[in-house]
Amino acid sequence: MEDIEKHETVYSVSDITGIIKQLVASAPELNGVWIKGEISNLTYHSSGHIYFSLKDEGAVIQAAFFKYSNKNLDFRLEEGMSVVVFGGVTVFEKRGQYQFIVYKMRKEGLGELLQRIEKLKEKLYKEGLFDPRRKKPLPQLPRRIGIVTSPTGAAIRDIIKVAMRRFPNLEIVIAPAKVQGEGAAESIVAGIQELNKPVWGIDVIIAGRGGGSFEDLMAFNEEKVVRAFAASKLPIISAVGHQIDSPLSDLAADVAATTPSAAAELAVPVKDDIQNTIEQIIGKMTKRMMMVLQTFNNRIALALQYRAFQNPMSMLEQHELALSDIENRISLSIHKRLYDARESLNRIKDLHLLVKNRLQNYKHVFMMNASKVEHLSPVAVLKRGYSITLKGNTSVASVQGIRQGDEVKVIVYDGSMNCEVQSTSNEVNFGKKS
Amino acid sequence: MEKKAKKPTFEEALEELETIAQKLESGELTLDESIQYYEKGVALAKFCHQKLEEAERKIEILQKQPDGSIQKKSIKVKEDTGEIEDDEDVQGSLL
Numbered sequence: 001m002e003d004i005e006k007h008e009t010v011y012s013v014s015d016i017t018g019i020i021k022q023l024v025a026s027a028p029e030l031n032g033v034w035i036k037g038e039i040s041n042l043t044y045h046s047s048g049h050i051y052f053s054l055k056d057e058g059a060v061i062q063a064a065f066f067k068y069s070n071k072n073l074d075f076r077l078e079e080g081m082s083v084v085v086f087g088g089v090t091v092f093e094k095r096g097q098y099q100f101i102v103y104k105m106r107k108e109g110l111g112e113l114l115q116r117i118e119k120l121k122e123k124l125y126k127e128g129l130f131d132p133r134r135k136k137p138l139p140q141l142p143r144r145i146g147i148v149t150s151p152t153g154a155a156i157r158d159i160i161k162v163a164m165r166r167f168p169n170l171e172i173v174i175a176p177a178k179v180q181g182e183g184a185a186e187s188i189v190a191g192i193q194e195l196n197k198p199v200w201g202i203d204v205i206i207a208g209r210g211g212g213s214f215e216d217l218m219a220f221n222e223e224k225v226v227r228a229f230a231a232s233k234l235p236i237i238s239a240v241g242h243q244i245d246s247p248l249s250d251l252a253a254d255v256a257a258t259t260p261s262a263a264a265e266l267a268v269p270v271k272d273d274i275q276n277t278i279e280q281i282i283g284k285m286t287k288r289m290m291m292v293l294q295t296f297n298n299r300i301a302l303a304l305q306y307r308a309f310q311n312p313m314s315m316l317e318q319h320e321l322a323l324s325d326i327e328n329r330i331s332l333s334i335h336k337r338l339y340d341a342r343e344s345l346n347r348i349k350d351l352h353l354l355v356k357n358r359l360q361n362y363k364h365v366f367m368m369n370a371s372k373v374e375h376l377s378p379v380a381v382l383k384r385g386y387s388i389t390l391k392g393n394t395s396v397a398s399v400q401g402i403r404q405g406d407e408v409k410v411i412v413y414d415g416s417m418n419c420e421v422q423s424t425s426n427e428v429n430f431g432k433k434s
Numbered sequence: 435m436e437k438k439a440k441k442p443t444f445e446e447a448l449e450e451l452e453t454i455a456q457k458l459e460s461g462e463l464t465l466d467e468s469i470q471y472y473e474k475g476v477a478l479a480k481f482c483h484q485k486l487e488e489a490e491r492k493i494e495i496l497q498k499q500p501d502g503s504i505q506k507k508s509i510k511v512k513e514d515t516g517e518i519e520d521d522e523d524v525q526g527s528l529l
């Protein structure tokens with residue numbers, strides 16, 4: 001008893017309870033765990049909290065399922081119901097009790113279900129069913145989309161609404177299917193297979209349903225359904241409303257969407273966007289085309305200047321007019337719907353011809369004028385036997401002012417001669433000696 | 435530009451249109467080539483435009499017939515909600 005006497009520190013009840021609470025709170029095996037049991041002493045409290053005991057053959061534990069945690073519960077608890085709960089143990093100091101605080105609850109059986117899904121997932125993964133390389137791209141412009149879902153559910157409404165808004169002239173073919181309960185899997189498989197038949201002319205399939213409880217979505221975890229998604233020859237979108245746990249169909253589909261509306265957005269482009277894109281490209285091309293023509297025009301103008309054609313050539317002016325007329329027509333056409341096809345096409349064909357003709361005409365004019373210039377040039381005259389006489393830097397056109405003994409330079413076609421004037425005369429004699 | 439025997443798909447046409455626009459933009463073409471590309475571009479844009487208008491607004495549902503065959507049936511939906519009109523009588527499954 002001496003040992004006992006040595007421990008003189010005296011704790012309060014609160015101290016000890018506090019220590020217990022701390023120990024419990026810090027034990028990993030008591031927190032964030034799933035436990036399985038049967039419900040008894042069930043109380044749905046007016047505050048929204050649910051209190052019950054969870055028991056098995058050997059033990060019982062008090063449990064509290066608070067309002068903020070149980071608000072998403074999609075079934076009603078009953079005495080004797082077997083459930084699996086997720087949560088942690090906490091100590092209620094005032095009553096010296098410990099309690100299991102429940103965050104999530106599933107009906108028992110789901111645990112096994114989850115395991116089965118996990119196993120199936122692994123098996124199909126090994127088979128390569130989820131291989132990203134198997135995934136087909138969605139068509140950019142589907143003309144007809146196929147939908148596998150219930151004709152009365154929220155999913156079909158959402159898909160139709162979204163798809164028609166994005167692309168008003170769209171064709172939709174619905175393969176009605178049961179999406180939950182007995183026979184749902186077979187019904188979904190039949191729908192996917194039917195829409196894959198070429199006779200319906202479908203471009204892309206959306207298969208799914210609106211959100212629901214884990215069990216409601218089970219059909220999309222069934223092996224035959226998952227396989228039907230993977231086997232679809234047509235691109236297929238899995239459109240099962242869910243937040244956390246993706247159904248296996250998401251993995252097998254070419255594309256997965258978290259809601260049917262999102263699936264419709266993935267499948268159907270916004271028509272106006274595509275039209276704008278095309279319009280932009282054509283607008284850019286037309287601008288560029290005008291630049292090319294303008295550059296071409298400038299080059300010709302420059303060439304004419306360079307050649308120093310002095311005479312205003314009415315012919316050229318006419319061509320100038322023709323060109324600006326073409327340009328005007330092109331710039332006008334920008335404001336119209338450019339790609340409005342046949343018209344533009346013909347216009348451009350005309351343009352092509354005109355430009356070609358114009359080029360030919362220019363060539364012709366160049367040739368003509370080039371020879372004219374040559375005729376006017378003194379070189380041609382000299383070639384014919386005439387000569388030019390210079391005194392200093394001035395050409396000599398008259399005998400006036402020329403004296404005997406002056407030095408002059410006589411230029412002929414292929415050279416020049418320095419001469420001294422022997423005499424001058426006012427007579428002009430060709431071919432005779434003076 | 436070579437002519438394709440087969441009609442291009444919408445995707446191919448749009449892609450070619452983009453390529454042509456880029457080539458024209460590059461400024462490395464002769465006048466003749468520029469005009470040719472421009473012409474081709476206009477034709478492609480027209481083709482894409484036609485494709486966009488090709489489909490006609492239509493909603494159909496597949497229904498199993500007494501003889502076991504599957505036929506499609508046109509249905510009306512409410513414009514605002516996308517809901518199938520009440521008076522439409524449709525089966526819920528192809529099975």
